[in-house]
Amino acid sequence: MNAGADKFPSESNLNERLAHSGLRLTPQRQQVHEVLREKMDHPTADQVFMRAKSKMPEISMATVYNCLDALVQCGMVRQVTLDRGATRYCPNMQDHSHFYCDECGSVYDILQTITPEDSDIKLPRGFRLKNIETNLHGLCPDCASKAK
Amino acid sequence: MNAGADKFPSESNLNERLAHSGLRLTPQRQQVHEVLREKMDHPTADQVFMRAKSKMPEISMATVYNCLDALVQCGMVRQVTLDRGATRYCPNMQDHSHFYCDECGSVYDILQTITPEDSDIKLPRGFRLKNIETNLHGLCPDCASKAK
């Protein structure tokens, strides 16, 4: 029983996490999660839709949005908003920050980040801090060399 | 000559900065800048449009976007993208970060931030870092007390 489970080491985890947020594990949520993990980049909802559709042709755009929201809500995916234009989704739940190239719009994971602790940020009374998002802006290697 | 210049201490600066980026000072750019500074909040382009329109009824939405882009480009306004939905604009050019309430969507300036220096972030070869954007996520005092 449970054959192939080790092919997708994160799947049991996915179920647990969804359940923890009162959400069910569905084939669509699994699929969306899977296409995100297959290619660890930062696709838009539309790109996720196209990838998921190629494996599950009946899936709809609304469902992709629903699934992405569910996965974000239960902490399996991060939502990344770096500019005007479509929101991106990041399946890497390690602590990391994002480098955004203001020139070409590409996004890179940077495996360093600032945690609520080592930032000595003091918030006014009453605020409850959940997490810190750090976005690095600048030029990617390609654009930097072209800019010269 | 130059009567009233001290009423708008930032205006000469605005002209200089626009010029520095090869942009002209126009009544519309002045107006957009002014409505942003009058109320130091984080309005969407649409809200800026409505405020500017009340003082300059002929201004168009396309112009508001153009002006906001010009002001961002020359460093007089910051673009703030915190979630899906409309981009916000911040006229406070002091170093600061943004607190975003994930519950109600309100935005607060937090007068502390992480600079490229005091972050010991090391980027892979070739990246050129321009600035670090820090977004604090959590609950605002109102929502935190309701959540209890």
Next chain:
DNA sequence: ACCCATATTTAGAATAATTCTAAATCTTGA
């Protein structure tokens, strides 16, 4: 002051991104 080249503004259309709606389908637990 007049002219030109260029920058900017404008309304509206077009596109892109996201949300909503209501009906169909699935799941779970009595």
Next chain:
DNA sequence: TCAAGATTTAGAATTATTCTAAATATGGGT
């Protein structure tokens, strides 16, 4: 087996942003 509730679906609707092409404004050189 049944009912309640969750989820998915297609498509319409809404919202946000960008594009287009024509009109207007501006600044520099005469």
